[in-house]
Amino acid sequence: MEQTANIVVKPVDKSKVRKIWKIAIILGIVTSIEFLLAFTMPRGVLLYIIFVGLTLVKAFYIVSEFMHLKYEVKSLIWSILLPTILAIWLIVALLAEGDAVLNILH
């Protein structure tokens, strides 16, 4: 308890802070590209694939750098990433199901 009096405040790690802002700028630029493409490209499957790709780029930076997952041990990384395969399966299954519903109703 008595050590509270002599807490050592370390100086700002400039390279670390610079990296944080670099990622912030990347996230901003990717969002701007999405925004730009929404109004310059014709709507269609190609555009949607680009949107999903850019979203995954942003998700990668947020999870790996901001949430620091990249620097955790491998077993933790995979324990978090592998279960999301279930969600990917659900996407495939329900989109196909939605298409089937459309064909029956119309």
Next chain:
Amino acid sequence: MEVTTSIEKDTKANLWDGGVSPFKASYGKVMMWFFLLSDAFTFSGLLITYGFLRFSFPAYNGSVSAFVPSYEYWPIPEKIFDAVPLLHGIHLPLLFVGIMTFVLILSSVTMVLAVEAGQRMDKNDVTKWMLWTILGGAIFLGCQAWEWSHFISGTEAGMMLADGTIFHGANLQFNEYGPPLFASLFFFITGFHGTHVLSGVVINVIIFYNVVVGTYEKRGHYEMIEKVGLYWHFVDLVWVFVFTFFYLI
């Protein structure tokens, strides 16, 4: 002989003596990660439901500029979300949600800076960056409140109901923007995300208070900032997906 055996015994016993964390991360952090994984499934469920219902409605096939909302097909989001506060009547598609996205990303950045300051035991910097993070969250919530009230009160044109009256905006039964399910999903998905932002801001305020009164300084580390940081980044992450799947596509 006897010496080596006792050493072997010791190393084996140490693993079970406590103090060794699985994943080399603290209990709180690992549990936060698994909570976020389960929360990610909840949001996947909501967004995939959106995909399912959208696929089961006919798509709009005409040109984007000639788009008129109808119960017959799913709306194009950029034609629905085109309003910005104080700029009434000007068609500015997706600009406001774009601003909201930037606000949330920036508040995520200030949260990382708070974590960085915490690792340096710099109470003043943690205080400063936590305050910016709380401010960003509050601005986002304010924007969302405006977005909701605009969506609910609707446009001047509105929509003609079967009995000839004009209905403006949207609720869970009628919706001038397209199929009623579109409004239900809007309320549910952005509402569920907004609730997460709200609880995030509340948690951030509590942590901010603890920083200011010196709880973590006494504890000797600022790991709590990292844990709430994980939650806050997750909220940002979800918004990235909501932005793409609800507003862009």
